[in-house]
Amino acid sequence: MRAFAYLPRLLRNCSTSSSSCPTPLHLVLYTASACSLCGRFKADLSRFLQQPERTHISVQEVDISTAPREIFERRGNPTEAPLRRQPHDQDPRGMGSRTGVIAVHGGVSFNPSTSLHSTCQEALLSSDKPDLIGAIKFLENCPNFNCGTGSNLTMHGRIECDASFMSSDELRYGAVSCVSRLKNPCEVAKSIAEDTSLSAISMVQPMTLVGFGAHQWAKERGFDLIEEDELISKKAKQMHEQGLNYLDSSMQPSTSAQLDTVGGLASDTNGSSLEVVSSSGGLFMKPDGRLGSSATFGASCWAEKRHDLTVGITVSGCGEALIRTNFARSLAEAIFSSDDDALPADVLRSWFDNSFLCSPLLTRMQPHNRLAGGLVFFSSPYTAELISFHNTPSLPFAYFSKNKCKSYLSVSPSSDRVTINSFILK
Structure with missing residues (x-):
């Protein structure tokens, strides 16, 4: 246009x-x-x-x-925005003159009254210079999010975390799954993505490591292993007990505790290089050994540069729906394949409605479980844009750009359609 x-x-x-x-x-x-x-x-x-x-x-x-x-x-009256926001601006101290963007989200939420968006802002400001892995580690260490400390417990009361990291630089990717002794799974996922020790001797470099093998790999590279109990929060224990009561009474547990996977993305100053992270404790009351979307290639995060366009996506939601539709990778492909004059937000809405909610791959999944939300970053020679989206009641997130940090609690006016908001960064 x-x-x-x-x-x-x-x-x-x-x-x-x-x-x-x-x-x-x-x-x-x-x-x-x-x-x-x-x-x-x-x-x-x-x-x-x-x-x-x-x-x-x-x-x-x-x-x-x-x-x-x-x-x-x-x-005529101006069109109202499709979401209500609660912005909180803060000028970080000593941040220099960086013009890239770092953004994190706290997962698709069912409680619009929470202050999780403020915690997302705290994560971005937790170090002298904004750092994506540092921000995600901050969220992993916070018991209010379903990742790291505070993760949902499995059916048998265990911790099994998933995390992944992807870079637009050569599409590097690393992930860990079902880990219970890593305080910050996200930094191990990044280490896997950046490791070249096996490829240097003509062996295949792993993309995803699971359970005991992931623990051993991390220990050999200097990461500390902790006791599983250190990751179990009081809130997670209480929710697990409630879940057992639900199962004993043949009732279904609330969906509101299932989908709050965190994620983030960061671009360089010209938007041509991008990193994306996802970290999760998994579904509420999941079976032991379940592989989540946060450790599945293309499901929860994607970062890619094609010619002069760069797209990054980090998404939270019902993991099985994200895995079946290869959500992040498929959405990125739709944006890359769109007409030159198409707005990314319009492409997102069309793809979400037609290729996600109406996907034949989700035929056996109930509509109320087809839930997703997160952040999209789009960069071209003419513009850089950050987009939030969700079809749940709310999505807390924050971003740092042009020496300012802003947090938002995106609240959906309707559960019948995806809520989208766009921020022009350049």
């Missing part, structure tokens, strides 16, 4: 020759900083006006929140 497609007929006529507009033309453009359509429009309009024959056209940009009400009364 190019800028001149939206301009008045007068401006389109002026694009052919400046002589058709002998006097200067001044336009007022009302925009919203968090609107992806506005960001794309401004980028296209800027290129449109760079042509020599359009030097007589000037544009004044005005934030739509400051626009007089009579503007909308003459042109």
